[in-house]
Amino acid sequence: MDHGLSLDPLERVRVVLSHASHPGNIGGAARAMKTMGLSRLWLVSPRHFPSDEAIARASGAEDVLVHACVTDSLAKALDGCVLVAAVTARRRELSTPTRWARDAAAELVAASRQGEVALVFGNETSGLSNDEVALCHMPVMIPANPAYSSLNLASAVQILAYELRQAAAAPGAPPPVAGEGQPAPHEDVERLVAHFERASIGSGFLDPASPKRLIPRLRRLFARARIEREEVAILRGILSALEQPQRKPD
Amino acid sequence: MDHGLSLDPLERVRVVLSHASHPGNIGGAARAMKTMGLSRLWLVSPRHFPSDEAIARASGAEDVLVHACVTDSLAKALDGCVLVAAVTARRRELSTPTRWARDAAAELVAASRQGEVALVFGNETSGLSNDEVALCHMPVMIPANPAYSSLNLASAVQILAYELRQAAAAPGAPPPVAGEGQPAPHEDVERLVAHFERASIGSGFLDPASPKRLIPRLRRLFARARIEREEVAILRGILSALEQPQRKPD
Numbered sequence: 001m002d003h004g005l006s007l008d009p010l011e012r013v014r015v016v017l018s019h020a021s022h023p024g025n026i027g028g029a030a031r032a033m034k035t036m037g038l039s040r041l042w043l044v045s046p047r048h049f050p051s052d053e054a055i056a057r058a059s060g061a062e063d064v065l066v067h068a069c070v071t072d073s074l075a076k077a078l079d080g081c082v083l084v085a086a087v088t089a090r091r092r093e094l095s096t097p098t099r100w101a102r103d104a105a106a107e108l109v110a111a112s113r114q115g116e117v118a119l120v121f122g123n124e125t126s127g128l129s130n131d132e133v134a135l136c137h138m139p140v141m142i143p144a145n146p147a148y149s150s151l152n153l154a155s156a157v158q159i160l161a162y163e164l165r166q167a168a169a170a171p172g173a174p175p176p177v178a179g180e181g182q183p184a185p186h187e188d189v190e191r192l193v194a195h196f197e198r199a200s201i202g203s204g205f206l207d208p209a210s211p212k213r214l215i216p217r218l219r220r221l222f223a224r225a226r227i228e229r230e231e232v233a234i235l236r237g238i239l240s241a242l243e244q245p246q247r248k249p250d
Numbered sequence: 251m252d253h254g255l256s257l258d259p260l261e262r263v264r265v266v267l268s269h270a271s272h273p274g275n276i277g278g279a280a281r282a283m284k285t286m287g288l289s290r291l292w293l294v295s296p297r298h299f300p301s302d303e304a305i306a307r308a309s310g311a312e313d314v315l316v317h318a319c320v321t322d323s324l325a326k327a328l329d330g331c332v333l334v335a336a337v338t339a340r341r342r343e344l345s346t347p348t349r350w351a352r353d354a355a356a357e358l359v360a361a362s363r364q365g366e367v368a369l370v371f372g373n374e375t376s377g378l379s380n381d382e383v384a385l386c387h388m389p390v391m392i393p394a395n396p397a398y399s400s401l402n403l404a405s406a407v408q409i410l411a412y413e414l415r416q417a418a419a420a421p422g423a424p425p426p427v428a429g430e431g432q433p434a435p436h437e438d439v440e441r442l443v444a445h446f447e448r449a450s451i452g453s454g455f456l457d458p459a460s461p462k463r464l465i466p467r468l469r470r471l472f473a474r475a476r477i478e479r480e481e482v483a484i485l486r487g488i489l490s491a492l493e494q495p496q497r498k499p500d
Contacts, residue, residue, distance in 0.1 A: 032405055037395040060400055102416070143415060145287040150310055155282055155408040158401075162409050165393060166352070196488065205491035214484055225475030234464055238446065241455035242492035 009109050009168045010037040014118040015157060016077045018044040018132055021124050027057030027065065028154025029121075034061035036161035037168075041068040042077040042118075057154075074120065074132050075190060082115035082183040083108060083226070086128055086136035087156060089149055096138050096224050104140040105163035114183055119160055124153050134216055135186070137223045181228035192232045193219050199239045259359050259418045260287040264368040265407060266327045268294040268382060271374050277307030277315065278404025279371075284311035286411035287418075291318040292327040292368075307404075324370065324382050332365035333358055336378055336386035337406060339399055347388075354390040355413035369410055374403050431478035442482045443469050449489045 015033055020026050026049060030041055041064050043049055049070060058065050071077050078084050085104050099107065108117045120136055122128030133139060142151060142159055151159075184192075197215050200206035206214055225231075265283055270276050276299060280291055291314050293299055299320060308315050321327050328334050335354050349357065358367045370386055372378030383389060392401060392409055401409075434442075447465050450456035456464055475481075 034398045035394045035401050144285045148284045151285045158405040200488050203491035221481045231471045238450050238455050241453035
């Protein structure tokens with residue numbers, strides 16, 4: 001699906017709800033988004049959708065529900081995104097530093113000049129799985145009461161949508177540097193990771209029966225670097241050349 | 251009722267809901283308050299209270315409902331407050347300038363050093379009456395989509411509670427994560443770059459007579475990522491394995 005790039009940064013932000021349990025929260029999230037000028041809702045394997053309860057809670061934001069994209073894979077919902085933030089209620093064992101909501105919003109708005117961006121929210125009870133977080137570039141936390149940090153899903157969407165609106169209205173980050181490359185879209189990075197995995201197994205470096213943390217570590221490295229299109233092409237070119245039978249010296 | 255003056259500015263903030271219609275919103279507001287460390291809820295003439303629906307929506311914040319003060323007059327709910335903000339969805343013909351949520355939160359936190367302060371929210375449909383707004387010191391608006399500014403009551407409480415928490419304590423940078431890796435020293439990165447260069451030439455991918463910008467691009471990628479020791483080891487391991495003669499399938 002190609003939406004082209006809207007002039008309004010808020011229209012380049014996808015809100016992705018993964019495995020939402022309660023239709024009321026989906027409706028509440030749609031309303032929260034619309035109040036802040038967001039419109040692009042993605043639902044990954046929602047328990048009930050469409051639903052009358054979602055429509056009721058959406059109030060005047062039924063259009064956001066009508067245009068929502070439903071899919072069964074988070075990777076599909078992130079297809080084409082240049083920056084993806086995972087909203088998480090707790091610190092995770094990841095080397096990527098956690099951003100606070102306000103800082104993450106500024107980064108997302110800045111990145112939206114180069115392509116679509118996404119904010120990913122997990123299930124109401126269990127949050128995002130580690131595999132889901134691993135598909136994102138950065139974890140984001142909403143500052144909250146340490147004794148009770150259990151924000152309602154629609155409330156969490158509301159705060160981040162509000163911060164995005166604030167960030168979009170602010171004078172913003174300095175324009176990108178001239179030499180700066182094009183960030184690689186999500187699916188290119190996944191293909192690169194898959195290529196490394198094939199090459200590691202094919203060369204005998206990685207035993208698929210005992211994969212250790214090798215592939216997640218590479219994915220994390222590329223996410224942290226915000227790897228660019230051209231860099232993906234270089235690395236894949238080297239891997240492909242190495243996978244050919246060795247050349248004899250002429 | 252005299253609470254004395256708490257040391258925590260957030261405990262000197264009253265959230266006053268005037269004529270709330272929906273018990274679910276009262277519960278949602280209690281939950282929103284508690285996630286941000288607020289606890290003092292006042293209800294002026296609620297349509298239904300107490301209510302099971304409010305308790306259900308409050309989730310783990312039932313204590314805020316249990317301790318809520320119910321009254322039939324806004325003036326009583328504001329008794330003893332040194333600064334009172336009226337949350338309003340539209341501009342009003344008032345001589346007091348309207349504040350944005352963020353600025354109002356900072357003013358309320360500053361004023362809380364001198365006494366209790368309050369944030370007043372009106373009925374879901376009709377908002378605050380002019381008489382109610384006249385009892386407050388300043389009108390406050392949440393920046394919103396001009397085409398659809400209809401925030402849910404609990405969502406409006408959530409945003410202002412969040413801004414109060416931000417104003418009360420700039421959270422600072424999140425502490426570093428335990429699992430964070432050791433950055434690779436300069437010389438390890440250089441050896442990695444040299445290894446990529448050898449492998450690129452050996453495999454025929456890179457013509458040393460016309461090297462282009464390939465190697466500088468990789469060096470830039472690793473610098474930008476602040477690549478770690480373990481990641482260098484993984485990449486060099488894969489390269490070494492690929493450089494061996496191809497394995498035959500067993």
